[in-house]
Amino acid sequence: FASVLVLGACGSDNASEGESASGETIEWRFGHLADENHIWHKTAQKFEELVEENSDGQMEITIYPNNSLGGETDTINSIQAGTADMVISGETLQNWAPNAALMAVPYAFRDLEHVQTVVEGEIGEQIKQEISDEAGLTALYYHTRAPRNLTSNEPIKTPEDLKGFSMRVPNVPLFLDVWQAAGASPQVMDFNEVFTGLQQGVIDGQENPVDLIQSAGLSEVQDYVNRTEHVYSWIYILVGNEQYNALSDELKEVVQSAAEEAQVFGEELYNTEIEAIEQELVDSGMEFVDVDQDAFREAMTPAVESSLAPEQLELYEKILAV
Numbered sequence: 587f588a589s590v591l592v593l594g595a596c597g598s599d600n601a602s603e604g605e606s607a608s609g610e611t612i613e614w615r616f617g618h619l620a621d622e623n624h625i626w627h628k629t630a631q632k633f634e635e636l637v638e639e640n641s642d643g644q645m646e647i648t649i650y651p652n653n654s655l656g657g658e659t660d661t662i663n664s665i666q667a668g669t670a671d672m673v674i675s676g677e678t679l680q681n682w683a684p685n686a687a688l689m690a691v692p693y694a695f696r697d698l699e700h701v702q703t704v705v706e707g708e709i710g711e712q713i714k715q716e717i718s719d720e721a722g723l724t725a726l727y728y729h730t731r732a733p734r735n736l737t738s739n740e741p742i743k744t745p746e747d748l749k750g751f752s753m754r755v756p757n758v759p760l761f762l763d764v765w766q767a768a769g770a771s772p773q774v775m776d777f778n779e780v781f782t783g784l785q786q787g788v789i790d791g792q793e794n795p796v797d798l799i800q801s802a803g804l805s806e807v808q809d810y811v812n813r814t815e816h817v818y819s820w821i822y823i824l825v826g827n828e829q830y831n832a833l834s835d836e837l838k839e840v841v842q843s844a845a846e847e848a849q850v851f852g853e854e855l856y857n858t859e860i861e862a863i864e865q866e867l868v869d870s871g872m873e874f875v876d877v878d879q880d881a882f883r884e885a886m887t888p889a890v891e892s893s894l895a896p897e898q899l900e901l902y903e904k905i906l907a908v
């Protein structure tokens with residue numbers, strides 16, 4: 587009996603399958619806003635599978651799609667409070683780390699190659715560090731994103747068409763500023779409230795990449811995708827600093843290597859899936875409208891420059907110069 591007690595007491599060398607050194611299974615709750623068919627969810631499942639397998643069950647990750655763990659901002663607050671553990675987030679983090687705004691500045695990034703160069707370089711590292719310092723979240727891997735487009739029930743080709751147009755934006759102060767400057771009436775709303783808002787006519791439109799337009803089933807309540815392509819950006823998969831730092835070095839290594847594999851998995855999934863989504867939206871009744879992108883850029887850029895603080899402007903200039 588004594589030998590069992592001793593073995594049980596030392597834990598780590600003899601933890602039975604599925605227990606960490608402390609003998610407890612570490613459970614992470616991972617919330618995000620996309621649906622189960624989305625690239626982000628499939629990549630999150632890959633990450634989950636790798637962590638659970640390679641930790642010999644010492645860690646369990648439960649993924650909550652469709653904002654079923656709460657909206658993006660609420661989930662960030664829950665992680666900071668310790669009642670959730672992981673989230674997919676990006677420019678919304680500017681509410682804690684101002685320079686996260688640079689992840690999604692209208693018309694700052696030329697294309698996804700430009701995004702990748704920035705996120706993999708010193709600017710990306712600086713933003714990641716600030717998110718850790720100011721929001722208490724550790725970025726594990728990221729997804730580059732298709733461009734954001736404006737959806738509506740009347741074609742919108744220039745900012746002139748935005749008069750009286752009420753639209754939803756995510757909890758991103760910079761987005762409120764630029765869409766107001768362009769002539770729309772933007773309001774903040776959680777992503778999972780957008781469909782109902784459109785269905786009930788509370789809002790006339792919203793803006794998102796085609797994959798999230800599809801994920802939220804917006805073809806049922808929106809007729810047009812106006813190719814503003816106003817934001818190329820990236821988004822992080824994040825865990826709370828405290829949750830991550832509580833791991834043993836061995837489990838940190840398991841999480842890091844799972845994140846590296848998930849990064850590659852997500853990139854491959856994006857490359858194979860994103861092209862088909864536009865046609866799927868057309869097949870479900872949406873019409874893609876070419877717009878005067880220069881007019882939108884000219885309408886939004888002054889608002890970008892007046893909305894950003896000096897340090898953010900410095901990074902903005904650096905991004906433009908990459």
Ligand code: CS2
Pocket residue numbers: 619658674675676677678679755756757758776777793794795798821
């Ligand atoms: C989504 C989010 O809610 C939305 O519109 O596109 O991913 C959005 O980009 C968040 O603000 C990211 O932090």
